[in-house]
Every structure is written in structure tokens, then in C-alpha cells.
Amino acid sequence: xxxNVKVKRFNPEKDSAPYWQxxxxxxxxxxTALYLLLKIKWFQDGTLTFRKxxxxxxxxxxxxxxxxxxxxxxxxxxxxxxxxxxxxxxxEPLPGSPVVKDLVIxxxxxxxxxxxxxxxxxxxxxxxxxxxxQSAADQEIIEDATxxxxxxxxxxxxxxxxxxxxxxxxxxxxxxxxxTFDTRDEGASDRLRVVDSGEGLWKCYTIFNCxxxxxxxxxxxxxxxxxxxxxxxxxxG
Amino acid sequence: xxxxxxxxxxxxxxxxxxAALYAKEGGADVAVVSKLHPLRSHTGAAQGGIGAALANEExxxxxxxxxxxxKGSDYIxxxxxxxxxxxxxxxxxxxxxxYGVPFSRNKQGLISQRRFGGHTxxxxxxxxxxxxxxxxxxxxxxxxxxxxxxTRKGVRFYDxxxxxxxxxxxxxxxxxxxxxxxxxxxxxxxxxKHVCFATGGYGRAFQTTSNAHAGTGDGLALTLxxxxxxxxxxxxxxxxxxxYRLGILITEGARGEGGILRNNSGERFMERYAPTVKDLAxxxxxxxxxxxxxxxxxxxxxxxxxxxxxxxxxxxILEKKLPEIxxxxxxxxxxxxxxxxxPIAPTCHYAMGGIPTDYNGQVEKGQRGDFVQGFYAAGExxxxxxxxxxxxxxxxxxxxxxxxxxxxxxxxxxxxxEGRTKEPLIADPEKRTREMLDGILARQDGENVATVRxxxxxxxxxxxxxxxxxxxxxxxxxxxKTLRARARxxxxxxxxxxxxxxxxxxxELQHMVEYAEAIAAGALRRTESRGAHSRDDYPSRDDAxxxxxxxxxxNGEGEYRFADKPVTMxxxxxxxxxxxxxxx
Ligand SMILES: Cc1cc2nc3c(=O)[nH]c(=O)nc-3n(C[C@H](O)[C@H](O)[C@H](O)COP(=O)(O)OP(=O)(O)OC[C@H]3O[C@@H](n4cnc5c(N)ncnc54)[C@H](O)[C@@H]3O)c2cc1C
Ligand code: FES
Numbered sequence: 001x002x003x004n005v006k007v008k009r010f011n012p013e014k015d016s017a018p019y020w021q022x023x024x025x026x027x028x029x030x031x032t033a034l035y036l037l038l039k040i041k042w043f044q045d046g047t048l049t050f051r052k053x054x055x056x057x058x059x060x061x062x063x064x065x066x067x068x069x070x071x072x073x074x075x076x077x078x079x080x081x082x083x084x085x086x087x088x089x090x091x092e093p094l095p096g097s098p099v100v101k102d103l104v105i106x107x108x109x110x111x112x113x114x115x116x117x118x119x120x121x122x123x124x125x126x127x128x129x130x131x132x133x134q135s136a137a138d139q140e141i142i143e144d145a146t147x148x149x150x151x152x153x154x155x156x157x158x159x160x161x162x163x164x165x166x167x168x169x170x171x172x173x174x175x176x177x178x179x180t181f182d183t184r185d186e187g188a189s190d191r192l193r194v195v196d197s198g199e200g201l202w203k204c205y206t207i208f209n210c211x212x213x214x215x216x217x218x219x220x221x222x223x224x225x226x227x228x229x230x231x232x233x234x235x236x237g
Numbered sequence: 238x239x240x241x242x243x244x245x246x247x248x249x250x251x252x253x254x255x256a257a258l259y260a261k262e263g264g265a266d267v268a269v270v271s272k273l274h275p276l277r278s279h280t281g282a283a284q285g286g287i288g289a290a291l292a293n294e295e296x297x298x299x300x301x302x303x304x305x306x307x308k309g310s311d312y313i314x315x316x317x318x319x320x321x322x323x324x325x326x327x328x329x330x331x332x333x334x335x336y337g338v339p340f341s342r343n344k345q346g347l348i349s350q351r352r353f354g355g356h357t358x359x360x361x362x363x364x365x366x367x368x369x370x371x372x373x374x375x376x377x378x379x380x381x382x383x384x385x386x387x388t389r390k391g392v393r394f395y396d397x398x399x400x401x402x403x404x405x406x407x408x409x410x411x412x413x414x415x416x417x418x419x420x421x422x423x424x425x426x427x428x429x430k431h432v433c434f435a436t437g438g439y440g441r442a443f444q445t446t447s448n449a450h451a452g453t454g455d456g457l458a459l460t461l462x463x464x465x466x467x468x469x470x471x472x473x474x475x476x477x478x479x480x481y482r483l484g485i486l487i488t489e490g491a492r493g494e495g496g497i498l499r500n501n502s503g504e505r506f507m508e509r510y511a512p513t514v515k516d517l518a519x520x521x522x523x524x525x526x527x528x529x530x531x532x533x534x535x536x537x538x539x540x541x542x543x544x545x546x547x548x549x550x551x552x553x554i555l556e557k558k559l560p561e562i563x564x565x566x567x568x569x570x571x572x573x574x575x576x577x578x579x580p581i582a583p584t585c586h587y588a589m590g591g592i593p594t595d596y597n598g599q600v601e602k603g604q605r606g607d608f609v610q611g612f613y614a615a616g617e618x619x620x621x622x623x624x625x626x627x628x629x630x631x632x633x634x635x636x637x638x639x640x641x642x643x644x645x646x647x648x649x650x651x652x653x654x655e656g657r658t659k660e661p662l663i664a665d666p667e668k669r670t671r672e673m674l675d676g677i678l679a680r681q682d683g684e685n686v687a688t689v690r691x692x693x694x695x696x697x698x699x700x701x702x703x704x705x706x707x708x709x710x711x712x713x714x715x716x717x718k719t720l721r722a723r724a725r726x727x728x729x730x731x732x733x734x735x736x737x738x739x740x741x742x743x744x745e746l747q748h749m750v751e752y753a754e755a756i757a758a759g760a761l762r763r764t765e766s767r768g769a770h771s772r773d774d775y776p777s778r779d780d781a782x783x784x785x786x787x788x789x790x791x792n793g794e795g796e797y798r799f800a801d802k803p804v805t806m807x808x809x810x811x812x813x814x815x816x817x818x819x820x821x
Contacts, residue, residue: 047733058377123335
């Protein structure tokens with residue numbers, strides 16, 4: 001079918017403001033949205049710019065807004081965003097970070113927040129000869145959170161982040177959960193000190209936008225709530 | 238700008254990050270330069286597992302692992318390096334676990350292990366559970382943990398910097414790289430004591446592939462251009478189970494959990510090809526079997542695909558142990574593996590060949606021990622050679638972490654013993670790169686990059702994939718001559734400096750032609766069938782003539798030459814490693 005594709009373009013090198021550009025693209029309903037963009041880039045307009053790599057939803061390069069929702073372009077099919085000839089598909093960069101060019105955003109701040117939560121296993125005890133034991137049930141506590149690909153779809157869908165750019169945001173907080181609840185970790189108190197702050201956990205008002213945006217279907221709000229409980233316990237206990 | 242570091246690692250996948258972490262821990266000042274943000278590296282796509290004889294589920298020994306790897310390699314993996322890898326693998330996995338990799342666990346709380354193709358107990362007796370995994374996201378779990386640890390340790394990252402040249406002194410010592418900062422379009426020089434390439438796989442030269450768009454073999458092309466050879470390039474692995482038409486991978490772990498391959502009559506055809514291990518035979522044999530089924534008219538509905546049947550495995554295992562591939566099948570094909578068989582066909586997956594190194598990752602310029610000073614390689618872009626003519630599943634991740642670690646430690650050790658003094662840079666190191674880029678940008682008319690790339694992928698698929706003959710290979714080589722000229726005459730529409738991926742696509746296309754020629758030329762020269770290299774006109778393995786590695790040099794103008802390199806054998810000590818007919 002023939003689609004009417006609109007892309008929000010912006011190249012700070014030469015444009016004073018973002019603008020919409022229209023393309024007409026022939027597509028199969030089973031094509032990915034990423035493939036629509038590739039077809040434009042490859043055969044119509046090489047200047048159109050976006051990130052991509054794995055093309056099957058695991059590297060996290062191509063989170064963007066498609067018809068107003070944060071999606072991974074490679075993980076959504078044409079049939080899910082357009083039904084008929086002439087339907088409109090609109091691509092925009094993720095909202096809330098500076099635009100580098102077209103659909104490419106500047107992720108500096110996003111990764112600064114990731115680094116802020118001490119996103120690594122902290123364990124000062126001497127390492128055993130073999131692996132540290134962890135039951136399958138204990139592993140299950142962090143399993144869902146380890147699926148995160150840090151694509152940024154959640155943080156850039158979060159109204160709290162839009163309102164306060166310094167708020168750590170769901171992706172970084174989820175990472176804090178992933179390590180704090182890892183039974184092998186001993187760094188909870190240090191990490192909680194960071195997230196139990198004005199720009200941390202309590203800016204999460206359980207709006208659930210993050211859960212809706214997550215391409216890996218992670219139950220982010222649930223894990224952030226668990227982290228909040230833990231933070232409270234830490235203070236009380 | 239000029240950046241100074243002891244160690245510059247190019248590539249931030251599993252191999253690059255392992256090297257970085259261990260070099261840093263060894264006291265080196267380490268920079269990682271990567272065209273992708275590290276977390277976007279294709280190591281994150283690895284699904285099924287990482288091999289190590291931990292014996293968490295049943296009896297296992299690293300010696301059995303070594304035997305399987307040697308046999309899997311069709312006897313041209315280097316046995317000294319294989320022994321090191323299999324012996325080092327368990328403790329390296331334990332170190333990864335201590336760093337925090339969220340492995341799946343078994344009932345005892347140990348790392349869970351599952352079966353994988355070609356991995357057996359007691360020298361081929363039956364399948365063994367050796368693949369450590371984190372559900373079917375093993376690579377993702379490892380990549381993210383390594384990145385987290387490198388961040389913690391203060392490794393310096395240059396994200397979205399694409400390396401476009403390797404710098405050498407007049408006597409050939411490597412002492413830096415030139416990188417293009419994608420954001421700004423500026424060129425930078427990195428001056429280093431040691432450079433390590435960890436640039437990953439290069440499946441993008443083929444039309445159907447499980448590899449990322451970034452898998453364009455940059456590291457190989459730059460190495461060739463520096464007058465350094467590539468090894469065993471003819472061996473390219475096609476994984477049996479790619480989603481039909483798309484090439485997206487369905488891990489061998491699916492068959493490890495009980496999946497069965499079936500042809501148009503529902504027959505479990507692998508029983509005919511590998512009576513003992515059936516659907517868990519190594520990849521080369523299964524891909525060739527699938528092609529035979531298809532050729533002989535037993536593809537599904539007469540189309541070039543067969544089925545991977547998981548319907549008897551049950552929703553529980555699919556959702557719990559294979560959640561990613563279950564989702565892939567549902568999303569991309571609209572096929573639910575719980576109730577329907579998955580249409581699959583072989584997909585270009587892994588490159589056994591690459592930059593020749595010893596077991597410390599030091600690059601060799603020809604024969605053994607003749608090193609290119611200052612230059613290391615690790616991961617899929619390197620050829621140690623562990624995988625010989627055919628890699629076993631789970632052995633790439635093992636290779637990355639074992640040899641990435643060794644490279645990191647080796648570089649740090651040399652800095653400690655030899656000091657940090659660097660060889661001086663040549664004058665205007667960025668000149669060659671600047672002129673190359675300016676040349677592309679200045680061209681006003683020429684062919685479109687994507688058109689030429691599609692033709693390249695088509696030629697490679699037709700002539701150089703699972704089955705090869707003198708005729709198909711000669712044709713591919715003649716196509717490549719034209720393609721080289723075409724690739725050098727493309728034009729790009731984006732003439733700007735900022736995030737110009739149009740320009741980089743043009744550069745990458747030129748790289749693809751260079752290593753594609755190495756693959757095709759090596760395949761034409763090797764007049765036998767071994768592992769993934771299967772010649773219709775020379776159907777058997779010929780140990781008398783070909784039990785050896787290929788070295789390939791090119792002048793970048795279509796003139797190339799070869800040399801042989803002997804395979805390192807340990808058969809005096811270990812008679813079980815003697816070449817035999819490969820049966821499964
Ligand atoms: C779908 C899939 C599933 C797999 N599953 C398994 C499995 O279960 N078990 C297993 O053992 N193996 C598996 N493999 C194979 C394994 O994942 C790869 O061989 C391995 O991850 C390669 O790692 P690497 O570190 O060498 O390279 P990569 O992870 O590919 O990283 C390459 C790096 O090089 C950088 N780079 C490249 N060119 C340049 C340049 N010019 N300048 C700067 N940086 C550059 C990239 O940015 C990237 O950071 C799988 C492969 C695929 C495709
Ligand atoms: S391209 Fe990797 S997630 Fe979409």
C-alpha cells in the first residue's frame with residue numbers, strides 16, 4: 001500500500017526551527033516502521049537521519065515517536081500503524097531531549113542520570129571460588145528489570161521528566177531497582193541515598209506512561225513502587 | 238583534536254568491553270572508541286548462551302568442550318588456543334557472574350545450563366548441558382553488565398566516533414587511529430601505545446543476515462589496507478534458523494529446549510543427516526541439510542523454507558526460557574510458536590575468519606609469532622583461530638570474554654614492563670581520511686549507495702553462500718570488480734557535517750567490497766568442502782591438501798595474494814584431537 005509519511009525534520013546546522021516533511025512510500029503491511037524510514041533514506045532522501053542497528057528490538061537505537069507514541073521503529077509493523085492506502089504515519093524524535101538532527105536526540109542527560117544511580121553490582125565481600133548462589137526465585141525478582149535496553153522510550157514519555165529535566169526518570173530508577181534488589185548486591189544504602197532525593201523516586205507519581213511506552217513490556221511502575229517501599233524501610237529501619 | 242591514551246580499543250561489544258575492563262584493572266589508561274553507543278553493539282543480540290564446562294547440571298569437562306570445538310571446527314581450529322579457551326571459560330564466566338551478570342539459575346541456585354548444537358559429553362556420546370544463559374538474552378545481559386562495570390571503573394568512552402584509519406609508523410608499528418566524530422563531522426587522531434580492534438561481525442555483505450546494520454567489517458577493511466592479512470575469510474557461517482525472508486535469528490537454544498525441524502511432509506529430516514544428535518547437529522550440517530531438503534522439493538509449499546516446530550514444547554518453556562524469540566516470531570511473522578510451526582531458512586550469521594592473532598590477541602602479519610607491534614584484535618573480527626571452519630553455538634561469547642580478557646591483561650602487562658612511550662605519529666595523520674571523505678562529498682553525480690549495496694548483497698548471496706562452485710564464485714568475483722568501481726563512485730545527498738550517516742554509509746560500502754572479495758577469493762581457492770565452506774564441485778574434505786589456514790592480502794585494487802598457515806595441532810599429547818570424519 002501507499003503511505004503518506006511525515007517526518008519532523010530539524011538540522012540545527014541550517015534550520016531555525018523544526019518542520020514537517022512529507023514522503024510517499026510503498027509499503028507492505030508486514031514491513032517494520034524502521035523499514036519505511038530506511039526506504040526513504042536509501043532511495044529518496046539520504047539526508048533523513050535516524051539511529052538504527054540491530055533491526056529487531058534489542059539494541060535500543062531507534063526509539064522515536066510514531067503517530068504520537070514512543071516506539072521502537074524496528075519493533076512495530078506497518079499494519080499496526082496504518083490500515084489503508086494514503087494513511088498517514090508521522091515520525092518525530094522522542095520528546096524532552098535536545099534534537100541533534102531529525103530523529104536523533106542528544107542522550108547525554110539520559111546517560112548522566114543512568115550513571116548517577118551507581119548502576120553496577122556492589123559487593124565488597126571476598127568473592128567465592130564459584131558463582132554467588134542465587135535462587136531462581138530471587139533471580140526472578142530482577143528478571144523483568146534486566147530486560148531494559150535503555151532505549152529511553154519510558155523516560156521520554158514521562159510527564160514528570162518533561163516538567164523537571166533533572167528528575168532521574170524511569171529508566172535510571174529501574175536500573176537502581178535492578179541492582180538494589182539483586183540478592184548479590186550490598187550497595188543498597190549508597191544507591192538509595194541517590195534515588196531517595198528531591199530529583200529521585202518521589203517525582204514518580206505512578207502515571208504509568210513509562211509502562212505503556214516500554215517496548216520490552218517491563219512493569220516499570222511496579223518496580224519503582226518496590227524501590228520506594230525499600231527507601232522508606234531503609235529510613236525507618 | 239589529538240587524544241592520548243595508553244590503550245585505544247575500537248569497538249564496544251563484548252570483546253571490546255572485556256578488553257577495556259581488564260586493561261583498566263591492570264592499571265592502563267583506556268579509551269573505547271565506538272561508532273555505536275556501546276549498549277547498541279550487536280553482542281546485545283546474542284540469545285542462547287555462553288559455553289563453559291561448569292558442570293552445574295551434569296558431568297562435564299573442559300576437555301570435552303575442547304574436543305567438541307575442535308571437531309566442530311572441522312579440524313582447522315588451532316588446538317593450543319582452543320585448549321586455552323575451554324580451560325579459561327569456567328573461571329571467566331564465574332568472574333562475569335561476580336561482576337553481576339544476571340544469569341538464569343537452576344534448582345541449586347547455580348548458573349543454569351542448557352543443551353546446544355555440537356556440545357556433547359564424553360567425546361560425542363550425547364548432548365550435554367553446557368550453555369550458560371540469561372533466558373534468551375544472554376548477550377544483552379553480558380553487554381549491559383560489562384558496560385556498567387566499565388563505567389564504574391572509569392573507562393573513557395568516545396561514543397559515536399567511527400574509526401576510519403589505522404595509523405602506523407613507517408616500520409609498520411601501529412600507534413593510533415583516526416576517528417570521525419559522527420555528531421560534529423570532525424576528524425580526530427588517537428595516539429596510543431596499543432590499539433585493539435574489536436569491531437565485530439560483517440554479515441551485512443549478504444542479503445539475508447542476523448547481523449546488525451552496523452556489521453560492515455570496517456576493522457577488516459582497515460587492516461587489509463594497512464598491509465596486514467586476513468585469515469580464513471572463506472568460512473562464513475549460515476545459521477539454520479533465521480525467520481523466513483527476514484533473517485532474524487531464532488536461537489539454537491530453541492532446539493536445545495526440544496524444537497524440531499520438519500520438511501513439507503512433516504518429517505523430522507535431521508534424523509537422516511545426524512542420527513545421534515539430530516536437530517542438535519552443528520550449524521554447517523543443518524544449514525546444508527535444509528538447503529538439500531529445499532533443493533529436492535521438500536520445502537514448505539514449494540518455497541525455500543522449512544519449519545521449526547516448537548508446538549510440543551509448551552507455552553511455559555516458550556514464555557519463560559525463550560521469551561524473546563517467541564515475541565520475534567509473533568511480531569515479525571504473525572506466527573505463534575505455541576500453536577504454529579515457525580517458517581525458517583538459513584541466515585548469514587557469523588564470520589569465522591578475520592584478523593589473524595595469537596592466543597593473546599596479538600595480530601600476526603604472516604607466520605606465527607611475527608607480530609604487528611602495537612596491534613591487537615579480539616572478538617568476531619579476530620581469527621585466533623578457535624572456530625576454524627565452523628563455529629559451535631555459544632562459543633562466540635566464550636571467545637569474546639576469554640580472549641577479550643586476555644588481550645586486556647596482556648596490554649596492561651606490557652605497559653607495566655615496557656613503559657608507556659609511544660611511537661611518534663606520522664605527519665598530518667588525518668590527511669588520507671580527510672581526502673577520502675572530501676572526495677565522496679564533492680562528487681555531484683554518481684550511483685546511489687543503497688543500490689550498489691543491494692547488488693553486492695545479491696551477488697554474495699547467489700555466489701558465495703551455503704553452496705558454492707567454481708562457477709558461482711568466479712561470477713561473484715567478477716561482479717566484485719565492477720562493484721568496487723561502483724562503490725567508489727557513489728554520491729551522497731547529505732553534504733553536511735552534522736550526524737551525516739549518508740556519508741558513512743558510502744564509506745562502509747567500500748569496506749564491504751574489500752572483505753567480500755576476501756571471502757569469495759578464498760572460497761574459490763579452497764578446492765574442498767570443510768565446515769561452513771561447502772563446494773558442490775569438491776564435496777569432500779581434503780586433509781592432505783587443505784588442512785591449513787588461508788592468509789589473504791590485497792592491494793585494494795583487485796589484486797590479491799595468498800599464503801598458507803599451518804594449523805596448530807596438539808595431537809601428540811591428545812590423540813583424541815586427531816582429524817576424523819565428522820559424524821553426529
Ligand atoms: C542474533 C545473534 C545471536 C547470537 N547468539 C549467540 C549466542 O547465543 N552465543 C554465542 O556465543 N554467540 C552468539 N552470537 C554471536 C555473537 O553474538 C557475536 O559474534 C559477538 O557478540 C560479537 O561480539 P564483538 O564484541 O566481536 O562485536 P560486536 O558486539 O558486534 O561489537 C562491535 C563493536 O565495534 C564497533 N565498531 C565497528 N566498526 C567500528 C568503527 N569503524 N569504528 C568504531 N567502532 C566500530 C561497534 O560500534 C560495536 O561497538 C549471536 C549473533 C547474533 C547476530
Ligand atoms: S534497531 Fe535495535 S532496537 Fe531497533
